[in-house]
Amino acid sequence: MDQVKRKKCHPYLVPIIAIVETLSETLGPDYEVVLHDVSGEEHQIVAMAHGELTGRTEDSPLTDFGEYLLRSEEEYKGVHYIANYPSYASDGRPLRSSVTLLRDGNEKIIGFLCINYDMTRAQILKDLGTELTCVVPLKASQVAEETFVPSSGSLLQKILEETRQQRGGRPLRYTTTREKLEIMSFLKSKGFFRLKGAVEALCKELGKSRYTVYGYLREIRTGDNDNNNEDSSQD
Template sequence: MLGDDIEIILHDVTDLENSVVAISETNLSGREIGSPVTNLILKMLKEGRSQHKSFITNYEGVAKDGTVLRSSTFFIRNAKDEIIGMLCINIDYRKMEQVIDYLNKFVGVCKPAKKKSPPAVEHLSPSIEDLAKSSIKEIVGGVNIPPERMSQEERLEIIEKLNENGIFLLKGIVSIVAEELCTSEASIYRYLSKVKKVHGSV
């Protein structure tokens, strides 16, 4: 009904590692049934920011191929007001931008300045490994030090930020994080233990 430029996905958040349970044929993000929850939703669940929200709308979602989508998420709650699922809508608005550009040029109107994008960007990853890699890449990018050259303090800082973003809510994520940070699983658990001592929870 909505056309080829809109993707609709249904998530079951009782299984974060395989949360996608249904997806429209208009697959824009490259995900499939069994793909994990996104980094943004993990962070919201970790921080409890979704506690009093019914939905979040009009934020940027980035597909694996780099396509930027306009995304919205609607929370599905049970009788206890706990989030058990999400209905997500992703829109590829590139055609709309092309039409606007054409009309602006046709009528001689200068293109208005783009509004600032929301600070949070959702990575629409098809697998847990891709989700971990994109989350780590985003954080490591701000440090400008290759993982194999990081000190213990720098790795600890990365682990702390990943924990704040809720990445460790996923099962089996420690081995992936260890590989990406060029260290052992035992080291990751030690870092997490230090974070727990400082903040009181993991």
């Protein structure tokens, strides 16, 4: 830490120097920590860490906001700190700043403990995160998203759960024959019957035999063929 000590430092501020050192080591190089002594006519920096973030040195003046706080001391009576307000380095880099108003026994402001966070690297990470997590919805009408599952059995259960949710979460075995045919059509559109073990899983879900399930399949296929024939005759 670039530490600067002055002989005329207000005695109340001496213990704060160790806090500047602690904050510097804890927060890291993206944080500038500065202790100002404003108890006398000549304001001075008592201790500073990572001044390179703002380009300041021990001879740099108090900021315009610091001067404003002194001029408006009565307005800020009872205020002990101001946190996370926006500020800017001399080269325009955005900072997030906080200041603790240090007072003597008479509640007069004698110093400022300032923390200025350079958000440059955080902004880069934020932009990178946005870029890396940007997705474009699939255009396929029947596929809203892609899901990776460890096995065909897992995918079968996922499709069956989606089918149940479409019907209010009701178990599929408690549906009418017409509803079961609608379910068969939906499952066919999802590619359910191309998966290994599909018929067995559906038999268990519907509480029906393989013979009955295959009968449902034949019926919806017959319906599909009839619809195709009607379309052809209209052409």
